[in-house]
Structure formats: C-alpha cells, structure tokens
Amino acid sequence: xxxxxxxxxxxxxxxxxxxxxxxxxxxxxxxxxxxxxxxxxxxxxxxxxxxxxxxxxxxxxxxxxxxxxxxxxxxxxxxxxxxxxxxxxxxxxxxxxxxxxxxxxxxxxxxxxxxxxxxxxxxxxxxxxxxxxxxxxxxxxxxxxxxxxxxxxxxxxxxxxxxxxxxxxxxxxxxxxxxxxxxxxxxxxxxxxxxxxxxxxxxxxxxxxxxxxxxxxxxxxxxxxxxxxxxxxxxxxxxxxxxxxxxxxxxxxxxxxxxxxxxxxxxxxxxxxxxxxxxxxxxxxxxxxxxxxxxxxxxxxxxxxxxxxxxxxxxxxxxxxxxxxxxxxxxxxxxxxxxxxxxxxxxxxxxxxxxxxxxxxxxxxxxxxxxxxxxxxxxxxxxxxxxxxxxxx
Numbered sequence: 001x002x003x004x005x006x007x008x009x010x011x012x013x014x015x016x017x018x019x020x021x022x023x024x025x026x027x028x029x030x031x032x033x034x035x036x037x038x039x040x041x042x043x044x045x046x047x048x049x050x051x052x053x054x055x056x057x058x059x060x061x062x063x064x065x066x067x068x069x070x071x072x073x074x075x076x077x078x079x080x081x082x083x084x085x086x087x088x089x090x091x092x093x094x095x096x097x098x099x100x101x102x103x104x105x106x107x108x109x110x111x112x113x114x115x116x117x118x119x120x121x122x123x124x125x126x127x128x129x130x131x132x133x134x135x136x137x138x139x140x141x142x143x144x145x146x147x148x149x150x151x152x153x154x155x156x157x158x159x160x161x162x163x164x165x166x167x168x169x170x171x172x173x174x175x176x177x178x179x180x181x182x183x184x185x186x187x188x189x190x191x192x193x194x195x196x197x198x199x200x201x202x203x204x205x206x207x208x209x210x211x212x213x214x215x216x217x218x219x220x221x222x223x224x225x226x227x228x229x230x231x232x233x234x235x236x237x238x239x240x241x242x243x244x245x246x247x248x249x250x251x252x253x254x255x256x257x258x259x260x261x262x263x264x265x266x267x268x269x270x271x272x273x274x275x276x277x278x279x280x281x282x283x284x285x286x287x288x289x290x291x292x293x294x295x296x297x298x299x300x301x302x303x304x305x306x307x308x309x310x311x312x313x314x315x316x317x318x319x320x321x322x323x324x325x326x327x328x329x330x331x332x333x334x335x336x337x338x339x340x341x342x343x344x345x346x347x348x349x350x351x352x353x354x355x356x357x358x359x360x361x362x363x364x365x366x367x368x369x370x371x372x373x374x375x376x377x378x379x380x381x382x383x384x385x386x387x388x389x390x391x392x393x
Contacts, residue, residue, distance in 0.1 A: 209289030214299030268353030
C-alpha cells in the first residue's frame with residue numbers, strides 16, 4: 001500500500017474515532033451495548049439445562065404406591081414438584097396463573113388396580129404454550145412412569161414365581177437402540193449461546209453500518225469524509241467499517257473461544273473456517289446496512305429497512321423452526337439472509353464435526369453477500385453527493 005493510501009486510511013480512521021468520541025451513544029452501539037447484551041444472554045443460559053420446572057400434582061389415592069411415584073418424579077432435577085393440590089380445578093388455576101407448567105393426577109384406587117393387574121391411567125396436563133418447558137416435563141414424567149411401571153410389573157411377576165431374569169426379558173421384548181448424535185447432553189448453553197449470540201452480533205453489524213454511514217448524510221459531511229480518503233470511496237468506506245466492526249469481531253472471537261476453552265464445548269470441526277465465516281457474516285450484514293442507508297438516503301429510513309431485514313433473521317435461519325418445513329417463499333427469503341448460511345455452517349463445524357468441504361457452499365455464499373452489495377455502493381453514493389440528500393434524520 002502506498003504512503004498516500006496509508007495516510008488516507010489513517011486520516012479516515014482518526015476522523016471516525018473523533019466522531020465516535022463526540023457521540024457517546026454511537027460509541028456505545030459499537031462497544032459496550034453488544035458486550036452487555038451478550039453477557040446477559042450468556043448468564044441467562046449458563047445453567048445449560050432447565051431445572052425445577054414447576055409441576056403440581058393431585059393425589060386422589062394417597063397410598064404407598066402413589067408416594068413412590070411422586071418420589072421418582074422428585075428425583076428428577078428437571079422437575080420441581082412445587083405443590084400438592086386437592087383437585088383438578090385448583091391445578092388448572094395454578095397453570096393458568098403461571099405458577100406451574102403442568103399438573104399430574106394420580107387416580108383413586110391406583111395401588112389396588114396395580115395389585116390386581118389393572119393398568120391405571122395417570123393423567124398429565126401440560127401447558128404447551130410454553131413448548132420447550134412442556135416438552136421437557138412430558139419427557140421426564142414419561143421416564144418416571146416407565147420406571148415405576150416396570151418396577152411394579154417386575155414385582156408382580158416375581159411374586160407369581162417367575163425368575164427375575166425372565167421377568168426382565170418379558171418386560172422388554174424389544175429394546176430400542178436410540179443414540180443422540182450431537183449435543184447428547186441437550187445442553188442449552190452449548191446450543192443457544194452460539195446461535196443467539198451470533199444472531200445478536202450480526203444484527204449489531206448491520207445497525208452499526210447504517211449508523212456510521214447515515215451520520216455523514218444526516219450532518220451533510222459526505223464530501224468531507226471522502227476528502228479525507230483523497231476521494232477514494234473504497235478507502236473511505238473500508239476504514240470507517242474497520243474501526244466500527246473491530247469490537248464486534250473481538251466479541252465474536254471472545255464468544256467462540258470462551259465457549260470452547262473456558263466452558264469446554266469443543267469445536268468438533270474447523271475453528272479457522274468458523275472464524276472466517278463469522279468475519280464474512282459481519283461484512284455481509286454491514287454491506288447490507290450500507291446499501292440500505294445509501295438507497296434510502298436517510299439514517300432513519302436506513303435503520304427501519306435494517307430492522308425489517310435483521311430483526312426476524314433468526315426466525316428464518318432454521319435454528320429454531322426447521323427450514324425445510326417452511327413455505328417455499330419463506331425458504332427463499334431465508335436463503336437471502338447471511339445469518340441463515342452462517343448458522344448452518346456454525347452448526348456443521350461446531351457440534352457436528354462435518355468435513356470442511358460440506359460447509360464451503362455456505363462460505364462462498366457469505367463471501368458473495370459481502371462483495372455483491374459493494375458493487376452497488378458507487379452508484380448509490382453518487383446519488384448522495386448532492387445537498388438534497390443531506391440533513392435528513
């Protein structure tokens with residue numbers, strides 16, 4: 001790089017730093033705001049596995065067998081048997097008021113039916129509006145009921161003279177060989193912190209790009225900005241984005257290395273590829289932000305367009321709801337968002353340990369999304385050099 005270009009680069013960066021120091025809120029947007037929100041997100045999910053999910057129960061039998069079942073449920077750290085209630089109406093009130101996720105009803109004659117070989121029905125009612133918690137409660141209750149049922153059946157068979165080994169074989173004539181391939185512990189920190197943290201930082205990249213370029217339009221300083229770069233648009237834009245996106249790049253590295261080195265969630269695939277993909281993702285989202293603010297020639301409208309693009313990006317990424325189950329129009333929109341490709345590559349390299357070649361297509365798409373919007377910038381910038389594009393909020 002020539003001395004002239006180096007000097008222009010430094011002048012633009014110095015000018016940008018002085019502008020950030022003069023605007024504490026914009027400085028916060030690219031520094032401690034994303035750090036604070038990422039820290040809150042991480043702290044919220046640090047437990048990894050939900051514990052003590054509130055479950056109330058109604059015991060109409062009040063027998064030794066019903067107490068044994070409740071002890072099995074209490075032994076699960078996921079469940080918190082918070083309250084014993086007299087009837088189903090009180091249990092329904094507890095769920096509707098938000099004090100419980102579900103209620104369990106042990107029927108009358110529960111113990112007598114078991115002894116007579118009659119299978120009683122234990123009713124579990126869950127609040128599926130909170131689908132994640134409800135699903136975990138159902139899973140833990142089903143496990144406890146299966147253990148209790150097996151134990152009760154084993155006692156009956158052995159009491160009838162059948163050997164314990166034969167009774168066990170008859171209890172499980174078919175044994176499923178179920179295996180969880182990735183994230184076997186179902187740790188929500190390992191799954192949600194990388195996904196939501198990445199979405200958060202990528203969103204900030206777009207809004208920061210809109211804010212730092214939109215400031216020049218709002219204050220009518222576009223020509224002064226370009227003059228500091230000796231009229232070189234690429235130098236002016238690159239130097240501005242580097243100083244604004246550098247904290248996000250550091251936060252991204254801190255998140256990835258913190259999860260892998262401090263929290264022990266090992267990256268199963270290629271860490272260099274993952275870091276490169278995150279960098280391209282930041283650039284791609286920033287490029288979209290630049291195009292949004294230059295196309296609208298307004299900081300306010302640029303932020304609105306960026307909000308429409310970035311805010312629902314996680315919903316369409318396939319990380320929460322399966323992408324292949326969405327309508328074709330939604331899948332097409334998801335494909336146009338950098339976050340979709342970044343999170344898919346992250347899932348392949350972070351937890352699945354996929355070969356690098358499997359993730360190269362998403363990497364090329366991210367690179368294209370970082371480069372292609374830049375081809376539109378010169379034409380859009382030419383529309384912003386006139387005074388009628390300045391001073392808009």
